[in-house]
Amino acid sequence: MDSSVYVFVEDLRGEGVERVLDRIGGYGVTGVTVGAVHHACRDVTPHGLSRLTVRHDAAHFTPPPELFAGLRLKPPTGHAGALDGLAEACARRGLKLHGWTVFLRNATLGVRHPDVTVRDCFGDRGSPTDLCPAHPDVRDYAVALARSVARLGVDSVVAEALHFNPQQAERSFVPLGPMDTYLFGLCFCDYCMRRATDLGVNAEAAREECAGIVGRVLDGEPPAQGEVTRAALTAYAGPEVVAYARARSETVTTLVSEVASAVAAEGARLVFVDSTGAVKGYTDGLPTPGLAAHDAWQLGVDLVALGDLVPAFGVLAYARDAARVADDVGAYLRSVGKDREVRAVLRPGHPDSDSADRLVAKARGAKAAGAAAVDFYAYGLAPHPVLDRIPAALAEAQ
Numbered sequence: 349m350d351s352s353v354y355v356f357v358e359d360l361r362g363e364g365v366e367r368v369l370d371r372i373g374g375y376g377v378t379g380v381t382v383g384a385v386h387h388a389c390r391d392v393t394p395h396g397l398s399r400l401t402v403r404h405d406a407a408h409f410t411p412p413p414e415l416f417a418g419l420r421l422k423p424p425t426g427h428a429g430a431l432d433g434l435a436e437a438c439a440r441r442g443l444k445l446h447g448w449t450v451f452l453r454n455a456t457l458g459v460r461h462p463d464v465t466v467r468d469c470f471g472d473r474g475s476p477t478d479l480c481p482a483h484p485d486v487r488d489y490a491v492a493l494a495r496s497v498a499r500l501g502v503d504s505v506v507a508e509a510l511h512f513n514p515q516q517a518e519r520s521f522v523p524l525g526p527m528d529t530y531l532f533g534l535c536f537c538d539y540c541m542r543r544a545t546d547l548g549v550n551a552e553a554a555r556e557e558c559a560g561i562v563g564r565v566l567d568g569e570p571p572a573q574g575e576v577t578r579a580a581l582t583a584y585a586g587p588e589v590v591a592y593a594r595a596r597s598e599t600v601t602t603l604v605s606e607v608a609s610a611v612a613a614e615g616a617r618l619v620f621v622d623s624t625g626a627v628k629g630y631t632d633g634l635p636t637p638g639l640a641a642h643d644a645w646q647l648g649v650d651l652v653a654l655g656d657l658v659p660a661f662g663v664l665a666y667a668r669d670a671a672r673v674a675d676d677v678g679a680y681l682r683s684v685g686k687d688r689e690v691r692a693v694l695r696p697g698h699p700d701s702d703s704a705d706r707l708v709a710k711a712r713g714a715k716a717a718g719a720a721a722v723d724f725y726a727y728g729l730a731p732h733p734v735l736d737r738i739p740a741a742l743a744e745a746q
């Protein structure tokens with residue numbers, strides 16, 4: 349079975365490429381998924397060079413100038429040179445190399461170019477982190493970025509955040525429910541509204557409806573109860589809003605299609621990872637009831653359509669329960685097509701796996717449900733004794 353461990357460039361810089369690869373190779377995995385382009389965050393790194401690691405919105409290589417010539421958006425450069433020699437070092441060990449790429453989550457670009465970020469139903473650009481996939485400059489950037497990573501000599505480009513994101517305010521003392529939060533997170537920038545209008549949706553009516561509903565909750569009315577489903581959304585916000593939400597998938601599908609073609613033209617392949625599994629279970633490994641594949645539409649991700657365009661998919665199986673992991677993998681395969689490669693991304697320790705047995709059970713569940721690969725997230729975030737659970741999980745998945 350195919351497998352990999354997610355690795356950050358800070359891990360490679362801290363411990364050195366050879367030492368990290370020796371350790372990872374020792375787990376018995378067949379590959380390494382390296383964070384070639386990442387977003388800003390601060391992480392506890394138990395065996396890192398520093399125990400708290402500050403990451404930046406950055407590409408950790410020198411972007412080929414010809415790919416970005418004439419483009420307004422260029423990736424901020426981080427630890428240029430951090431990946432030098434990595435492809436060769438992987439090849440010497442018989443390890444595949446995958447280039448993990450965070451696409452549209454980049455506050456540095458968003459602050460620099462606010463006009464390319466998402467705009468809510470009130471007309472505010474409140475999420476500098478989120479670049480809008482409908483903006484032509486963002487789309488050009490995504491294609492060039494994908495080509496750049498493919499040229500690093502990777503087997504695949506692993507795409508994260510190549511879709512819309514949910515609204516993520518850091519504080520809210522207003523009890524917004526899932527439904528109101530969803531409406532608050534819809535982008536109504538000029539490009540999104542134009543694309544929806546072209547598909548026959550009354551975009552302005554949808555925007556007014558959203559602003560009315562969310563505005564009333566912000567004014568003190570009780571929020572809607574229950575999870576977001578198309579039926580509940582239709583009842584709460586009306587058909588025009590649902591039609592607007594559905595129109596977002598055309599924006600994402602066409603963008604992913606362009607990126608997949610660009611990656612293939614460079615001799616690599618695209619692994620599409622949608623964030624729904626993380627939205628559901630990131631914090632505690634207790635995902636909300638709907639399976640990730642069934643709720644991916646909320647981010648504009650149409651898995652059935654993408655199944656015809658993308659060779660491989662990663663499922664963020666961030667769950668404690670092995671049965672849930674299996675259910676998520678199975679639902680994914682039914683959506684994208686049984687002949688597609690589905691990779692289950694597992695967290696070997698906190699908060700999903702409290703023992704080696706639990707991780708083994710999840711790897712077994714993923715395989716039984718049809719996963720072609722298991723990936724482990726992530727080297728620098730998990731203590732060594734937790735990473736030492738990986739060989740047993742792989743033995744079970746063979």
Ligand SMILES: [Zn+2]
Pocket residue numbers: 465466467480481482483535536537538539540541
């Ligand atoms: Zn937009």
